[in-house]
Amino acid sequence: MRRLLTLCLLAVAITAVAAPARLEIKDLSDTIAWGHDTTGVRNTCTMIVVHSNYYAGRDRDRWDLQGCIDQFRRYDVAPHYMIDRRGAIYRLTPDSLVAWHAGESVLPGDTIAHLNYYSLGIEIINSKRHGPTVAQYRQLARLINELCARYDISHLMGHSDIAPKRKTDPWAFSWQRLEALLDERALRARDWTRR
Numbered sequence: 005m006r007r008l009l010t011l012c013l014l015a016v017a018i019t020a021v022a023a024p025a026r027l028e029i030k031d032l033s034d035t036i037a038w039g040h041d042t043t044g045v046r047n048t049c050t051m052i053v054v055h056s057n058y059y060a061g062r063d064r065d066r067w068d069l070q071g072c073i074d075q076f077r078r079y080d081v082a083p084h085y086m087i088d089r090r091g092a093i094y095r096l097t098p099d100s101l102v103a104w105h106a107g108e109s110v111l112p113g114d115t116i117a118h119l120n121y122y123s124l125g126i127e128i129i130n131s132k133r134h135g136p137t138v139a140q141y142r143q144l145a146r147l148i149n150e151l152c153a154r155y156d157i158s159h160l161m162g163h164s165d166i167a168p169k170r171k172t173d174p175w176a177f178s179w180q181r182l183e184a185l186l187d188e189r190a191l192r193a194r195d196w197t198r199r
């Protein structure tokens with residue numbers, strides 16, 4: 005009996021390891037009618053750009069998701085994904101659409117510009133003083149690993165890498181901490197920084 009129980013427990017353990025929980029993404033893209041190209045041009049999805057943002061008004065908490073979204077609407081911008089302080093992932097724009105998240109931008113060491121047309125933008129809710137939470141690093145890595153498995157991503161970088169004169173985000177961000185959680189494919193996309 006005890007042997008059977010051990011076997012059962014082993015089977016449960018193996019199943020748990022073999023089938024990691026699916027990455028949950030809350031899809032809000034139906035409610036975001038702005039912040040992307042509407043001419044039918046498709047995103048090549050070959051780069052990932054990491055950003056930081058928070059709600060700058062005083063009437064709501066700075067980590068308020070809706071506040072951040074309302075702020076984007078005011079500027080007619082939007083990322084593809086946003087990750088809140090607890091690590092919940094929201095889709096704001098479908099991957100296939102060109103989203104206005106990078107602005108004027110150039111690939112470092114290259115002449116390729118207008119990187120919105122090539123990239124997926126991920127916003128982390130954090131400030132210059134308060135870096136991403138443990139949950140945000142973990143979920144950001146999971147999202148990046150999943151996107152790198154789905155698309156042929158050649159570059160993984162921060163907004164400040166592609167618009168150094170205008171942008172300083174992602175703020176209070178440790179690439180080392182993120183890289184420790186990335187799989188091989190994602191690390192290859194990150195490799196251009198070491199060349």
Ligand SMILES: [Zn+2]
Nearest residue numbers: 055056163173
């Ligand atoms: Zn940014």
